[in-house]
Amino acid sequence: xxxxSESEFVDAAEGALDAVRLAHLDTCAACRDxxxxxxxxxxxxxxxxxxxxxxxxxxxxxARIREGIAAExxxxxxxxxxxxxxxxxxAAAVLIxxxxxxxxxxxxxxxxxxxxxxxxxxxxxAPIVEPSSEAxxxxxxxxLLRDAASDMQLDDANEAGMSVRPGAVDSAVLDLTPAERxxxxxxxxxxxxxxxxxxxxx
Amino acid sequence: xxxxTWIAHVQPEWKVTLAGSTSRDADARSFAxxxxxxxxxxxxxxxxxxxxxxxxxxxxxxxxxxxxxxxTHEDASDLTQDVFIRAYRSLPRFKxxxxxxxxxxxxxxxxxxxxxxxxxxxxxxxxxAETHAVSPEESPADALLRDxxxxxxxxxxxxxxxxxxxxxxxRAYQELPHEQIAAILGSSVGAVKANFFHALxxxxxxxxxx
Numbered sequence: 001x002x003x004x005s006e007s008e009f010v011d012a013a014e015g016a017l018d019a020v021r022l023a024h025l026d027t028c029a030a031c032r033d034x035x036x037x038x039x040x041x042x043x044x045x046x047x048x049x050x051x052x053x054x055x056x057x058x059x060x061x062x063a064r065i066r067e068g069i070a071a072e073x074x075x076x077x078x079x080x081x082x083x084x085x086x087x088x089x090x091a092a093a094v095l096i097x098x099x100x101x102x103x104x105x106x107x108x109x110x111x112x113x114x115x116x117x118x119x120x121x122x123x124x125x126a127p128i129v130e131p132s133s134e135a136x137x138x139x140x141x142x143x144l145l146r147d148a149a150s151d152m153q154l155d156d157a158n159e160a161g162m163s164v165r166p167g168a169v170d171s172a173v174l175d176l177t178p179a180e181r182x183x184x185x186x187x188x189x190x191x192x193x194x195x196x197x198x199x200x201x202x
Numbered sequence: 203x204x205x206x207t208w209i210a211h212v213q214p215e216w217k218v219t220l221a222g223s224t225s226r227d228a229d230a231r232s233f234a235x236x237x238x239x240x241x242x243x244x245x246x247x248x249x250x251x252x253x254x255x256x257x258x259x260x261x262x263x264x265x266x267x268x269x270x271x272x273x274t275h276e277d278a279s280d281l282t283q284d285v286f287i288r289a290y291r292s293l294p295r296f297k298x299x300x301x302x303x304x305x306x307x308x309x310x311x312x313x314x315x316x317x318x319x320x321x322x323x324x325x326x327x328x329x330x331a332e333t334h335a336v337s338p339e340e341s342p343a344d345a346l347l348r349d350x351x352x353x354x355x356x357x358x359x360x361x362x363x364x365x366x367x368x369x370x371x372x373r374a375y376q377e378l379p380h381e382q383i384a385a386i387l388g389s390s391v392g393a394v395k396a397n398f399f400h401a402l403x404x405x406x407x408x409x410x411x412x
Contacts, residue, residue, distance in 0.1 A: 006399040007395035007399070009399050011395070037403060038399065038406075041406040044405065044406070044409055045359065045374045045375075045402070048355045048356060050270065053265075053275070058261065061261055062257050062258055065287070068283050068287045069253060069286070069287060069290050070250070074250070075246055075290060075293050076294060
């Protein structure tokens with residue numbers, strides 16, 4: 001029969017070892033010595049009792065703790081719930097991805113004198129980029145993210161699944177085709193416009 | 203007028219009551235039978251008196267834990283207050299995946315271990331008068347001998363590795379089940395028993411060296 005394990009020595013000392021394993025102690029001197037050592041140590045440890053404080057002590061201690069708590073600001077449940085935080089995490093990931101993709105798109109330079117002027121007259125065959133196509137979208141996206149994350153704590157963000165590997169979003173966006181990036185950008189703009197129009201907030 | 207009810211058992215047969223109570227005391231009494239989960243919810247909802255009940259319910263355990271680690275009344279009292287303030291601040295993040303008691307013990311063990319790391323409290327000697335009251339049937343010489351032995355045991359426990367020490371305190375003094383100790387220390391029951399075994403073995407070895 002094998003020797004008792006560390007856990008079994010504890011069980012033996014606490015009277016929780018099953019009879020079969022306990023019988024091993026009758027035949028094994030090494031295990032018997034070890035079991036006696038454990039029991040002796042428990043006896044030594046438990047012989048040191050804690051002095052019982054006076055009955056008044058507990059009133060004083062609780063009053064002292066109460067004073068300490070009174071000096072603390074009122075605790076509040078965080079305004080986000082896990083489900084909401086998960087949704088927020090998804091939205092934030094999309095916004096970050098779109099923000100990066102919009103910045104990564106090839107840009108066409110528009111001469112300053114053509115901006116906000118009369119419709120162009122066949123200066124080039126290339127389409128002219130709307131001057132408001134990028135900045136408002138990224139600004140709004142950033143503001144949305146900033147507002148949402150303003151009082152977010154790291155633990156809560158991790159619990160909501162908002163942590164990603166470094167560079168994961170960048171590499172995901174880089175995998176998109178130019179057409180896909182453009183479509184993603186349009187989706188983001190539409191989403192932001194519709195939210196702004198309806199006055200909804202996250 | 204006194205604003206609080208004080209009930210002092212100065213002697214077993216005496217009961218001194220100073221009348222007068224605050225509405226907070228009355229509110230605390232209304233929470234007296236509430237479950238831990240209700241007390242947590244009520245505290246977060248703004249009822250600080252619900253937290254008073256939590257303190258009343260667990261201060262003895264937490265003080266006992268702190269005393270076993272720090273070995274002086276003053277340090278244990280200070281740290282007990284600190285543990286409850288930390289718990290109050292962290293209450294909104296308590297997910298009730300474990301019992302409130304387990305969670306408080308976890309905060310307590312971490313606070314004790316941090317305090318030991320930050321100071322050399324484990325090397326502090328304890329005044330003999332604070333260790334034991336002399337019982338009528340015990341001679342002064344016997345009491346002295348027992349106190350010396352107790353000091354040796356405490357010193358030996360203070361030399362144990364932190365996790366072994368925590369396991370020994372929670373099992374031998376707080377008498378918590380292995381399962382709860384595992385939840386407090388974030389380990390398995392098997393690991394707790396193994397730690398306890400090594401703590402006892404090392405304790406015996408240290409005592410035999412003296």
